[in-house]
Amino acid sequence: MTTTAAPGTQANTSQTSTGQSGAPRWRGGDNEPILEISDFSVVYRTGRGDVRAVDHVNLSLHAGEVVGLAGESGSGKSTLAYGSCRLLRPPALITGGRVVYRGRRLGTAVDILSRRPDELASLRWREIAIVFQSAMNALNPVLNVRDQILDVIEAHLQVSKDEAMQRLESLLDFVSIPRQRMKSYPHELSGGMRQRVMIAMAMATDPEIVIMDEPTTALDVVVQRDILAQIVELKERLSFAVLFITHDLSLLLELADRVAVMYAGKLVEIASAEEIHHEPAHPYTKGLLNSFPSLRGPRRELAGIPGTPPDLRNLPPGCPFLPRCMYGTAACHDIDMSLAKVATSADPEHVTACPFVLPGTPLPLRPAQGNGADAGAPQTEATGAQ
Amino acid sequence: MTAGEVTEPVQNGAAGIDSPAARRGPLTMEATSLYKDFKLSRTAVLSAVRDVSFNLYRGAVVGLVGESGSGKSTVAKLLAGQERLTAGEVRLNGQPVVLDNRRNFRQYKSEVQLVFQDPFSSLNPVHTVRYHLERPVKLHQRKRSKADVTPELRALMEQVHLTPADQFLAKYPHELSGGQRQRVSFARALAAQPSVLLADEPVSMLDVSIRLEMLNLLDDLRDRFQLALLYITHDIASARYFADEVLVMYAGQIVERGPAEELTQVPAHPYTQLLVSSAPDPDNIGSILRSGSKKTARNIDTTPRVTGACPFNPRCPFVQDRCRSEDPPLMRISSSRAAACWRLDVAAPQLLNQSKGEVAHEGLGGPLT
Numbered sequence: 001m002t003t004t005a006a007p008g009t010q011a012n013t014s015q016t017s018t019g020q021s022g023a024p025r026w027r028g029g030d031n032e033p034i035l036e037i038s039d040f041s042v043v044y045r046t047g048r049g050d051v052r053a054v055d056h057v058n059l060s061l062h063a064g065e066v067v068g069l070a071g072e073s074g075s076g077k078s079t080l081a082y083g084s085c086r087l088l089r090p091p092a093l094i095t096g097g098r099v100v101y102r103g104r105r106l107g108t109a110v111d112i113l114s115r116r117p118d119e120l121a122s123l124r125w126r127e128i129a130i131v132f133q134s135a136m137n138a139l140n141p142v143l144n145v146r147d148q149i150l151d152v153i154e155a156h157l158q159v160s161k162d163e164a165m166q167r168l169e170s171l172l173d174f175v176s177i178p179r180q181r182m183k184s185y186p187h188e189l190s191g192g193m194r195q196r197v198m199i200a201m202a203m204a205t206d207p208e209i210v211i212m213d214e215p216t217t218a219l220d221v222v223v224q225r226d227i228l229a230q231i232v233e234l235k236e237r238l239s240f241a242v243l244f245i246t247h248d249l250s251l252l253l254e255l256a257d258r259v260a261v262m263y264a265g266k267l268v269e270i271a272s273a274e275e276i277h278h279e280p281a282h283p284y285t286k287g288l289l290n291s292f293p294s295l296r297g298p299r300r301e302l303a304g305i306p307g308t309p310p311d312l313r314n315l316p317p318g319c320p321f322l323p324r325c326m327y328g329t330a331a332c333h334d335i336d337m338s339l340a341k342v343a344t345s346a347d348p349e350h351v352t353a354c355p356f357v358l359p360g361t362p363l364p365l366r367p368a369q370g371n372g373a374d375a376g377a378p379q380t381e382a383t384g385a386q
Numbered sequence: 387m388t389a390g391e392v393t394e395p396v397q398n399g400a401a402g403i404d405s406p407a408a409r410r411g412p413l414t415m416e417a418t419s420l421y422k423d424f425k426l427s428r429t430a431v432l433s434a435v436r437d438v439s440f441n442l443y444r445g446a447v448v449g450l451v452g453e454s455g456s457g458k459s460t461v462a463k464l465l466a467g468q469e470r471l472t473a474g475e476v477r478l479n480g481q482p483v484v485l486d487n488r489r490n491f492r493q494y495k496s497e498v499q500l501v502f503q504d505p506f507s508s509l510n511p512v513h514t515v516r517y518h519l520e521r522p523v524k525l526h527q528r529k530r531s532k533a534d535v536t537p538e539l540r541a542l543m544e545q546v547h548l549t550p551a552d553q554f555l556a557k558y559p560h561e562l563s564g565g566q567r568q569r570v571s572f573a574r575a576l577a578a579q580p581s582v583l584l585a586d587e588p589v590s591m592l593d594v595s596i597r598l599e600m601l602n603l604l605d606d607l608r609d610r611f612q613l614a615l616l617y618i619t620h621d622i623a624s625a626r627y628f629a630d631e632v633l634v635m636y637a638g639q640i641v642e643r644g645p646a647e648e649l650t651q652v653p654a655h656p657y658t659q660l661l662v663s664s665a666p667d668p669d670n671i672g673s674i675l676r677s678g679s680k681k682t683a684r685n686i687d688t689t690p691r692v693t694g695a696c697p698f699n700p701r702c703p704f705v706q707d708r709c710r711s712e713d714p715p716l717m718r719i720s721s722s723r724a725a726a727c728w729r730l731d732v733a734a735p736q737l738l739n740q741s742k743g744e745v746a747h748e749g750l751g752g753p754l755t
Contacts, residue, residue, distance in 0.1 A: 072593040073564070191454070220453035220620055225664040247593050253668035277668045291598050293627040295650055295665045302627070304598030308563060 032102055033060035034241055035084070035128075035209055040097030042076070042083040045090070049313040053079040053092070055265040058339070061209065063104070066235065066242040068256030068273070070249045070288065074309055076265040077245045081211050085128055086112060086120060103127050103208050126156050129202035131195075133214040138198060139186040145172075145197055146182040152204045171200040174234060192223040199227070203234060210235075211243045216251075228255060249288045253277045258349075261285050264310055264320035266337050271350035279359035281342050281352035283325045319354070327357050404722045406645040407630040411444030413480075414614040415465065415498070415582050420474035422460050434460045436638045438474075440631075442582060442614035447605075449629030449646060450618045451661070457638040458618045462584045465616070466500045467491060478582070496526040499575035503587035505567035509559040515570050516555040519543075522577035542573040545610075546603065565596040572607065582614045583607075590619065601628055622661050626650040631722075634658045637697035640716065644723030654725040654734040656702045696728065704729040 037059045044051040053076040061067050069077045082088050084099045099112040101123065110123065132138040140148060149171060153164045172179055175196040186194055195215060202210050212231070216224040232255070235242055244256060252259050252273065259276045261269045261284065269282040280286045287305035294300065307324035310316075318333035319325070325332070339351035344359060352358075422435040435457045442448055452458045463469040465476060467485045476483045478497060485491045502508040509518060519539050529535050543551035546569040559567055568588060575583055588604065589597040601624065608615045617629055625632050625646055632649045634642040634657065642655040653659045696702070699709040708728050716724040719737050731738055 072595050221622075221664040221666075222453060222660055247595075248666065249594065250666040250668055254666050273668075288595060291595050293598075293623045294667075295623040295626060295662055296667055296669065299627065299647070302598050304602070305595045306599060308565065308596075 034063045035061040036100040041095045051312045064239045066256045068252035068259040069245045071262035075262045128209045129207040130211045131202045131215045156205045175200045209241045213245045268353040272347045275347040282354045407443045407446035410446035415442040416477040418475045421472040423472045445612040447615045447629045449625035449632040452635035456635045462586045496578045498582040499580040501585045526578040546573045584616045586618045642725040
């Protein structure tokens with residue numbers, strides 16, 4: 001079962017940018033993605049079999065672009081991001097695929113998966129930086145903010161003490177941390193401040209790609225918005241690409257240029273944020289969009305997604321979303337999960353893994369309501385239908 | 387500001403407002419001007435909760451919304467009897483709550499139960515689900531024999547949709563998903579057969595796709611057992627859908643209260659307005675988060691709070707001299723809404739115009755006396 005849409009997807013990428021709110025999404029004339037993940041698979045080796053956390057995934061990231069990776073916990077989104085930088089330890093094992101990085105500073109394409117570990121060290125942080133989810137755990141508790149950031153600068157850049165200091169100060173200004181907080185230790189900072197320090201550290205070496213793993217999940221909405229606005233502003237100024245991982249699709253729709261939706265280790269839909277919002281194709285995306293209460297507009301009837309994600313150790317063939325899908329039919333057992341273009345979509349790159357359900361497909365007539373809270377019911381319901 | 391001025395509007399904080407929650411059922415719990423101070427050192431005191439009053443009604447949901455550190459969890463702990471009040475009173479079914487001995491405390495606990503945010507740390511990893519549920523059933527329902535307890539456990543598991551019950555009862559917390567763990571937490575709270583359920587961020591640790599299911603379950607339980615529910619959250623959008631009345635807390639005080647739909651659609655207090663405008667909004671085309679937009683980010687204020695001033699004044703776009711020298715009490719906007727702000731005429735003029743006729747005889751925007 002291989003995903004096939006990837007090469008076509010990448011060739012067309014530059015056309016989509018024009019459809020979107022007029023803003024330039026990546027600079028320069030090169031259409032080649034800065035990071036190209038193709039046919040990438042990761043398993044976790046366990047005593048009870050392999051957990052196929054990432055299964056034949058294709059995803060590309062262009063310079064200056066914000067790509068959102070959405071999915072629930074356990075869907076493999078973090079594994080995909082860390083795996084593509086080879087940051088996973090055993091029992092994780094990369095079983096196939098290619099990850100090509102085309103940094104503008106490097107001049108050549110680099111195959112990350114075939115690099116020696118010492119060669120990787122020069123890529124990490126300098127080229128690809130990561131903002132981790134839990135700033136409290138990611139920061140060193142016995143180093144103050146200044147030493148923490150200086151450590152990064154000195155480890156990855158050849159600069160003098162004075163230059164490092166200057167860089168540190170401008171970084172703190174970037175993320176609006178007052179300079180008098182330089183001597184503060186992580187526990188003396190609020191959650192938002194800690195996250196800002198993490199972002200400053202990620203920016204310290206002027207990377208080309210910043211991977212953000214739920215950077216604002218632990219924060220309040222007001223602080224979250226503040227930090228996201230700051231990230232966007234920095235991105236505009238420094239023109240790095242962002243891979244933004246979150247389970248909050250509503251946030252991605254506002255923030256990202258392109259959104260990739262992941263389920264059970266597979267990408268099920270990729271499209272511009274606009275398309276995902278207005279013309280979602282895959283039933284899982286539709287379900288996600290129908291899961292969060294909105295503040296604005298009339299009160300909608302929320303359905304949510306009943307049931308739980310499948311066990312990735314022994315996935316049955318066909319669509320992994322079938323047991324929870326409102327549209328499921330017997331034919332879903334046989335489909336391969338390759339991404340195909342949505343012909344009716346305004347976005348030429350809009351791809352979905354579901355061959356049966358399209359943006360306009362009406363809901364099937366089924367007593368979908370009522371057993372929404374019962375985790376066991378959809379399973380039996382779906383099997384009963386076949 | 388004299389002491390008399392502080393306490394007077396507070397006294398009426400709950401009584402002067404018609405709570406939309408009251409329509410659902412009888413009054414169960416009254417919290418009247420709760421105060422909680424934490425001693426940080428010999429000289430420094432943190433006023434975590436100041437002047438908080440509200441009522442809970444059977445079968446109704448009151449949403450308590452605020453950012454972390456605003457004191458919402460402390461309110462839950464005060465109501466649950468896990469923290470001592472510095473001042474104020476809690477009444478349950480009309481009786482003042484006195485927790486002077488273990489017996490009283492246990493009795494109170496069987497009426498008032500708390501559900502915690504983190505289902506990963508609120509269950510003991512070395513015990514099975516059965517153990518977690520057996521204890522409250524034995525303690526609060528006074529069932530001792532296995533023959534009495536087991537059907538009760540099965541019923542609990544079915545109420546929270548963890549079926550087959552026997553299979554789940556034998557499991558340990560690590561064998562369950564986050565959503566399933568939180569279901570066990572709900573079942574544990576229900577085991578005491580409470581009339582009041584205090585849910586402290588019950589879904590914020592769960593995935594977005596599971597949250598709705600859990601909220602629906604909670605709503606179903608509220609309806610079935612006529613629970614008086616306090617729903618504490620930082621997500622004002624979920625409060626819109628789930629709560630009858632919403633209380634917005636900032637720096638230990640309630641700064642705005644009103645019916646959920648009205649309050650979220652036309653917020654009065656500048657802080658509520660900030661909360662609402664900060665919520666992610668896919669339809670927001672000119673969003674500050676979109677590429678190519680100009681920076682309009684606000685700086686979060688971290689200066690320590692000055693007493694005798696509006697706590698929100700350093701962040702408020704409508705700030706005036708009075709806001710820096712006098713702490714506004716909750717002021718009536720309509721029969722069911724109130725906000726603590728001196729500048730409501732500028733912050734929410736449309737609301738005041740609307741209510742002019744309604745409260746003209748009481749003095750527009752006056753303190754609730």
